[in-house]
Amino acid sequence: MPVNRNNRRNKKKKEEEAKPKLKEKVTEILELPKEIVLNVPRLTLIGNGNLLIENYKGIIEYDDKRVRVNTGSGIIKIVGDRLVIKEITSEDIMIDGEIQAMEFIK
Amino acid sequence: MLLLRLWNYIRGYVIILVEGYFLEKFINICIHRQIFLWDIKKLKNSTMRLKVSISGFKMLRPVARKTRCRVRIVKKKGIPFTWNRYKRRKAFVIGAFAFVVIVYTLTSFIWAIEITGNKKIETEFLLQHLESMGIKPGILKYGISTDDITSKLMLDIKELAWTGVTVKGTKIKIEVAERKQPPELVEKNKPCDIVAAKDGVVKSMVVKTGQEAVKAGDTVTKGQVLISGAVPTKNEQINTRLVHAIGSVKARTWYEARHAVNTKVLDKERTGQQKDYYSLIFLTKRFGFKTDSTPYEECDRVEIVKKLSFGKDLELPLGIVIDRFYENRVTEREISLEEAKQAAMDEAYKEATRDIPEDAEIVNTDLNYVEDESGAVIANAVIECIEEIGVTKEIGGK
Numbered sequence: 001m002p003v004n005r006n007n008r009r010n011k012k013k014k015e016e017e018a019k020p021k022l023k024e025k026v027t028e029i030l031e032l033p034k035e036i037v038l039n040v041p042r043l044t045l046i047g048n049g050n051l052l053i054e055n056y057k058g059i060i061e062y063d064d065k066r067v068r069v070n071t072g073s074g075i076i077k078i079v080g081d082r083l084v085i086k087e088i089t090s091e092d093i094m095i096d097g098e099i100q101a102m103e104f105i106k
Numbered sequence: 107m108l109l110l111r112l113w114n115y116i117r118g119y120v121i122i123l124v125e126g127y128f129l130e131k132f133i134n135i136c137i138h139r140q141i142f143l144w145d146i147k148k149l150k151n152s153t154m155r156l157k158v159s160i161s162g163f164k165m166l167r168p169v170a171r172k173t174r175c176r177v178r179i180v181k182k183k184g185i186p187f188t189w190n191r192y193k194r195r196k197a198f199v200i201g202a203f204a205f206v207v208i209v210y211t212l213t214s215f216i217w218a219i220e221i222t223g224n225k226k227i228e229t230e231f232l233l234q235h236l237e238s239m240g241i242k243p244g245i246l247k248y249g250i251s252t253d254d255i256t257s258k259l260m261l262d263i264k265e266l267a268w269t270g271v272t273v274k275g276t277k278i279k280i281e282v283a284e285r286k287q288p289p290e291l292v293e294k295n296k297p298c299d300i301v302a303a304k305d306g307v308v309k310s311m312v313v314k315t316g317q318e319a320v321k322a323g324d325t326v327t328k329g330q331v332l333i334s335g336a337v338p339t340k341n342e343q344i345n346t347r348l349v350h351a352i353g354s355v356k357a358r359t360w361y362e363a364r365h366a367v368n369t370k371v372l373d374k375e376r377t378g379q380q381k382d383y384y385s386l387i388f389l390t391k392r393f394g395f396k397t398d399s400t401p402y403e404e405c406d407r408v409e410i411v412k413k414l415s416f417g418k419d420l421e422l423p424l425g426i427v428i429d430r431f432y433e434n435r436v437t438e439r440e441i442s443l444e445e446a447k448q449a450a451m452d453e454a455y456k457e458a459t460r461d462i463p464e465d466a467e468i469v470n471t472d473l474n475y476v477e478d479e480s481g482a483v484i485a486n487a488v489i490e491c492i493e494e495i496g497v498t499k500e501i502g503g504k
Contacts, residue, residue, distance in 0.1 A: 058134045064148040085146035085156075090137050 041071035048099045051078065054092040059085075067095055068105075077103040114144075118160045118184030125153045126175030135169050136162075160186065209422075216247045217276040217413075217423045224282050227265055232280070235262065243423075244389060247273055255280075275419030292498045297348035300333040300496040302326045306357035309492055316351030326357065326495075335501050348501055355496035359466070360488055363457035367450040367475070367483040371439045374404075379433040387413070387425045402433040443483075447475060450485035458487045466493035 027037045035042040035055045044052040053069055053076065060075060061068040062085065067078045083097035124132060129152070136143055141162040148154045158166065163179075170177045192198055219236065221229050236242065239258055241250070252271040259269045259282075267285035271278065292298040300316070308324050316333040320326055333353045336346040381401045385394030400407065413425035441449075451473055462468070470490035475483050 058137075059130050062130050062133065062146070062148060062154075083148075085133075085143075087144045088133065088137055088146065089142060090140070 039072040041073060041076070043076075045099070045102075048080075049096060051095045051099060051102075052092060053095070056091075056093055059088075059093065064097070069093060073104065075105040077101075077105055079103075114157075114159065115184050118182070118186035119157050120160065120163050120179050121155065121157050121181040121183065122163070122166075123149075123153055123155055123178045123180055124170070124175050125178070126170075126173055127152060128173045128175070129154055132169060132173045132175050135173065136166070139165060139169065141165050141169070155180065160184075212422050212424075213276055213416075213420055214247055215243075215276065215423070216241075216245050216250070216273070216278055217243050217421050219243065219278045219280065221280045221282065223284075225284055227263070227282070227284060232259075232263075232282070235259070236280075241278065247276070250278070275417070276415075276421045276423075277419050292350070292500045294350055296350060297335045297501045298350050298498045299331045299335045299501055300351045300353055300355065301499045302328055302330045302332055302355070302357070303495045303497045304328050304359060306359040306493075306495055308332070308355060308357045311353060311355045313351075313353040315349050316353060318353075320355075332496050351498070353496065354494060356492055357495045358469075359491050359493055359495065361458045361461055361491065362486070362488045363454045364487075365450040365454035365457065365485045367443070367446050367485055369441055369443060369446045371441055371446075373437045373439050375435045375437065376406075377433045377435045381431045381433075383429040383431075385427045385429070387411070387423070387427060389423045392427065401431050404434040404436050405431045406434060407431055447483065447485060450483075451475075451487065454485045454487040455489075458489050462489065462491060463493060466491040 023038065024034075026032075027034055034040065039055070041056050042054040044054070046052075053071065055072065057070040057072065059067065059069050062083075064083050065079065065081065067080075067083055067085075069076045069078070078095060078099055079101040080097050080099040083095055083099075086094040086096045088094070126132065129148075133143065133146065141158065143156050143158050143162070146154055146156040166177055169175075219233060219241070221232050224232065233242075236255070236259075239255065241255060250273055252273060255271045255278075256269045259271075259280075260266055265284055265287065266282055268283040270281040272281075273279075305327050306325075308320055308322050308326055310322055311318060311320075311332070313333055316335050317337045319331045319334045326332065332355045333351045335349050335351040337349055338345060339347050379402070383394075385392055387393075408430045410428040410430060411425060412428070413421050413423075415421040455471075455473065468489055468491050472488040472490070474486050474488075476486050477483055
């Protein structure tokens with residue numbers, strides 16, 4: 001029984017792992033916008049001074065030297081100088097300033 | 107982006123300072139409640155400055171209480187606030203409103219009439235004609251029918267070949283094209299003579315219908331019958347038969363002009379002294395300086411009209427006129443006889459050629475100098491032409 005249960009759990013795990021892959025494949029085939037279907041952010045960085053994060057979840061920390069934004073693919077940490085939130089709505093956030101580093105924290 | 111900023115300015119927004127420890131939470135809640143924030147800037151650890159619309163600001167109070175933040179207005183910007191500030195100043199609002207109304211009413215009148223394209227017809231004549239039709243500076247521009255003006259002008263003034271009327275801003279622009287006057291023709295079935303239009307010596311004639319009254323080589327005077335429409339018949343009861351004379355008569359004609367040779371030339375020179383007189387134009391009237399007396403003995407007068415206008419065509423009936431007088435110094439100068447002769451001859455030649463019709467052929471030009479009784483030299487230009495001088499004239503008519 002325990003073996004059996006283990007087996008079943010393993011199966012389930014495999015299915016869970018397979019599911020996002022399938023979703024990804026479907027979106028790729030149908031050419032759907034990934035950030036909406038997969039609930040991941042879309043980042044647009046212009047030079048090192050203009051960052052637009054679409055499809056974000058919320059901001060965790062805001063300072064003029066460091067910004068942390070929660071998104072579907074983890075927390076994005078932005079380190080820079082004179083950071084300003086130029087615009088913020090429920091879907092996207094635009095950060096202006098001199099961006100020095102970006103990091104994804106799981 | 108610019109559009110968004112303009113929109114925000116129109117709607118009005120406030121710049122606020124938010125002080126507290128949970129600023130991120132504050133922002134998140136605001137976003138969650140659909141309060142639009144922009145230009146968020148962290149000042150110190152516990153304060154940030156941001157912009158929010160008026161309607162958003164009203165919804166901010168519960169959020170601030172929840173996150174224990176203090177909100178302070180730094181600046182109010184936008185049209186609603188500006189409007190509020192000026193609403194109390196009644197005179198200002200009235201003035202602004204009156205300005206718009208006055209400009210609008212003033213620009214709904216015609217203040218200038220511009221006539222272009224006329225060469226022989228005088229502008230003054232056309233203006234007078236227009237005035238008799240009721241078109242003059244100071245009338246409302248909305249009642250004007252350009253088609254009416256065009257057709258009336260065309261009907262009344264025979265010399266016009268084409269007229270274009272446009273109302274542009276506070277101006278009426280009238281463009282005209284003049285017609286070359288056709289010679290008065292006698293109808294084909296009416297008997298007529300061919301008479302001389304001017305003096306000359308007949309060179310050749312071609313008679314198609316009628317009886318020739320002169321021969322080649324005859325000297326004719328203006329009005330003399332050249333080809334008669336009265337043809338003698340052999341019938342004894344009726345001596346003559348009246349026909350419509352047709353034919354061409356070419357004659358030598360002379361054009362002469364004289365100009366005295368003068369070795370003394372008056373030179374005008376501006377001394378650099380000038381005087382300005384200002385007067386004001388309002389509507390169609392002129393106020394202020396209005397005199398015909400001149401400040402200098404010898405001077406040129408230049409009238410400079412400066413009118414208040416928006417652009418080129420929207421002219422307001424308000425302006426100033428500067429009468430500028432330039433003082434002249436007149437000096438007498440002696441030039442050589444040759445030079446003077448040449449100048450006089452040029453003048454005489456120009457004068458003589460002025461009357462020559464376009465279709466005349468110039469065959470000989472004679473330039474000479476004569477002395478009159480007092481001994482003065484006169485330049486004499488004689489130009490000999492061959493031209494058609496026959497014109498029809500109704501028998502028994504005028």
